[in-house]
């Protein structure tokens with residue numbers, strides 16, 4: 265019987281996976297991510313299933329000689345060394361579609377909170393202060409939305425934006441003119457998008473080509489006061505450029521579901537009880553600087569996290585594992 269270890273599982277995940285796979289596979293469940301620190305727990309696993317905080321780099325994968333398949337319960341796979349996995353004949357599969365609408369809806373949650381000062385109003389009203397002073401917002405109707413990466417999530421964002429009466433421009437390395445016509449947006453070059461957008465929203469994958477796509481060299485092109493929304497991956501923007509843009513008013517605000525060091529700050533409350541690295545301190549400091557700004561909203565990587573999307577993720581993972589076990593792997597990542 266193949267042994268599967270699931271990492272980063274919640275009690276809900278465990279119930280679902282147990283019900284779907286018990287009896288056919290030997291199952292192990294771990295709430296923590298799989299990293300170099302606990303790699304020994306996966307020593308006997310034929311399959312591991314992880315979420316995005318696991319680090320399946322060469323160091324970790326090389327310590328798992330039995331491993332034949334990684335089933336990541338995410339769309340993104342930048343936490344897995346694909347080259348090394350391929351060399352070791354380890355199959356990697358992902359969940360390509362599950363939350364296009366889910367992430368797009370969260371994106372608009374961040375946009376609307378910032379444009380209408382909902383986060384500021386909330387803080388005020390929980391303190392029993394109902395003064396509307398300083399809470400005047402602005403309409404998103406008629407504004408320019410710049411979507412970077414008009415794929416699954418990006419095209420849902422475009423559809424929603426059209427419903428709000430926004431003008432949409434998009435930058436993508438692959439242009440789909442049918443989509444452009446049907447959804448009623450226009451592809452432009454990255455520089456033009458930065459210069460024309462009132463709101464910039466990132467929806468492309470993070471990889472070597474997209475690392476620091478927005479950086480200190482091109483941040484100056486951004487239309488002054490634009491809102492910056494990142495529900496994709498932190499590394500798409502150089503952190504220095506993000507801080508600089510907020511400090512100088514280039515960005516009028518930012519809605520961040522992802523940010524550099526998000527995995528480290530999750531453990532902030534444990535910092536006083538153990539050795540802390542400089543990297544850890546830097547992540548916490550940068551996060552606090554962002555949080556201290558009234559025009560920044562951060563959410564803890566929850567754009568995907570709706571009841572419906574999580575069920576879709578788990579079901580696809582179960583299907584991926586079953587397909588792999590029967591010799592016809594699906595949703596392969598290469």
Ligand code: NAI
Nearest residue numbers: 340413414415416417436437438467468469495496567568
């Ligand atoms: P997708 O693959 O459907 O779309 C990505 C689009 O980006 C494609 O149209 C592609 O051509 C484009 N693209 C690729 N390289 C590019 C480049 N260098 N410049 C501009 N465009 C480029 O992916 P999907 O499902 O829309 O997801 C996008 C990203 O969102 C994922 O890679 C993942 O990192 C992130 N994500 C975040 C979640 C969260 O909870 N915050 C949940 C799910 C995904």
